[in-house]
Amino acid sequence: MSQGIREDEEFRETEKENTEGALEKERQRAVELFQERVKSGRALNVAFIGASGCGKSSFCNSVMTAFCVEGWRERATIGHYGGLAEQVTHHLMSYPKIEYLDFDALYDYNYPTLVDLNGFNDSSDDLVEELLRIVFFGRLPQEEKLIDAVKLHRSKGIDGLREHYSKNYELLKIDRIIFIASATSPLPHRLMEAVRKTARKEDRVIPIFGVLTHKDKINENDEDFRTLEKDFREGLGLPDNRFLLCTTYCDDYDKHHGKSRLDQRHPELDIPILKFMRQVCDPVFKVIKDQVKYKNEKEEPDPDSSTQAEPERPAPARLGAAQGGIPATTRMMIRGAVVAVLVYFLLPFLTNGLDVSRVCAELCPGTQCTRSLQSLCAGQSGLWKVVVTLLFAGAIIGLDLMLDKLEQSGRN
Incomplete structure (x- = not known):
């Protein structure tokens, strides 16, 4: 070569x-x-x-x-x-x-x-x-x-x-x-x-x-x-x-x-x-x-669309104006306002009940009162607690029922 x-x-x-x-x-x-x-x-x-x-x-x-x-x-x-x-x-x-x-x-x-x-x-x-x-x-x-x-x-x-x-x-x-x-x-x-x-x-x-x-x-x-x-x-x-x-x-x-x-x-x-x-x-x-x-389908979207998706879960209910419901913040504001009104009107009743209890305690220390007066004071001292508790609980329950009905009617 x-x-x-x-x-x-x-x-x-x-x-x-x-x-x-x-x-x-x-x-x-x-x-x-x-x-x-x-x-x-x-x-x-x-x-x-x-x-x-x-x-x-x-x-x-x-x-x-x-x-x-x-x-x-x-x-x-x-x-x-x-x-x-x-x-x-x-x-x-x-x-x-x-x-x-x-x-x-x-x-x-x-x-x-x-x-x-x-x-x-x-x-x-x-x-x-x-x-x-x-x-x-x-x-x-x-x-x-x-x-x-x-x-x-x-x-x-x-x-x-x-x-x-x-x-x-x-x-x-x-x-x-x-x-x-x-x-x-x-x-x-x-x-x-x-x-x-x-x-x-x-x-x-x-x-x-x-x-x-x-x-x-x-x-x-x-x-x-x-x-x-x-x-x-x-x-x-x-x-x-x-x-x-x-x-x-x-x-x-x-x-x-x-x-x-x-x-x-x-x-x-x-x-x-x-x-x-x-x-x-x-x-x-x-x-x-x-x-x-x-x-x-109406599933709630996952925060990350991964390549291996998990089994789909039903979407949780959302309380938004777009769905015709009452937003959570509005519900909280209504409940807070009602509680404030109840406290305002029931406060005098609470004060009166406490005054009755104080008077009974002063007049009937220990066992010095008659049996009838002791019975009356005992009834007065517990009555205000029961009444206030029932009124307050009834008001909150009634408020929730009213809001639920309003929310359902808004969705329909």
Whole structure:
């Protein structure tokens, strides 16, 4: 091998190492920025939704790989159309940080819980929208099949479906939606419409993000792709910061680049995903009316909408003007005023009773009085106490009964 060829190879090798080093440095910076974004608050529940074959599970795995230290692992099973894998992804599968993070120090950050869901056809009808509502409100149990809900709908209808899932706890109430489609396939317009309507027409409005996969297979300047991207973004209402065109860890990428994701990670794939997920997990994005419940139950909202909700409890009665009742402060003021009036009018009676008792004590010290006078004084000394006690107690009881009646009539 000539000296010139060896020098060219060494130069290319050095250039490659420099490039890889620069990419790894950029990746580390992207990781740090993401961690800054999730160091406070709570772990969000992020739903991945898309039609079969769009690269949804591959994207889910790629997100977890970008978050991890070691590299790629197949945590979300990738479908192969008809085999066991496809059946698995027809269940709701969730991946909290304790299941995918591979370094203990990362647990200090609020990495999101990723919810991988498949089984939706490209359709938009009452059933699809209700299934999406069940998922978005966290009423579909972990690893449950969507087909079970479909079968229930066939036998009991929409009302029966709602009644059944309204009894479940809110274990995975969705905070963010990432709709995933392929840049090389026709868009599932009807499913996109169902997701957009369900996420926005309810009182509880959830932020939507969008991902087009298979970037490595398209020409970004191609007119057909530009049209597809425009339709995708307009269909979901996506600005630049909530849209990502990316390549994921997959067989095709390995074959194209002559690498294996089993042996190494690809910073060029991680960096755009980390930047995108930093936007997804940004706490400034708020779920509008986050405490609204599935089927509009009237439970009192918990102070913190955590990812693992406790069993719902009935809301305590509130005495506010909006409910037509008497505010607690007003009730206290009325009771205080009545007590003051009672004391004012009963005070002379109390004084008279005390004077009688004092006179009896002076006239009948010890056993010097006659039996009849002793009986009279004893009756006088105890009478005022009984009368005052009964009057005071009767007044307070009557006041409470009157306030309760007024409150009930105000509510009605």
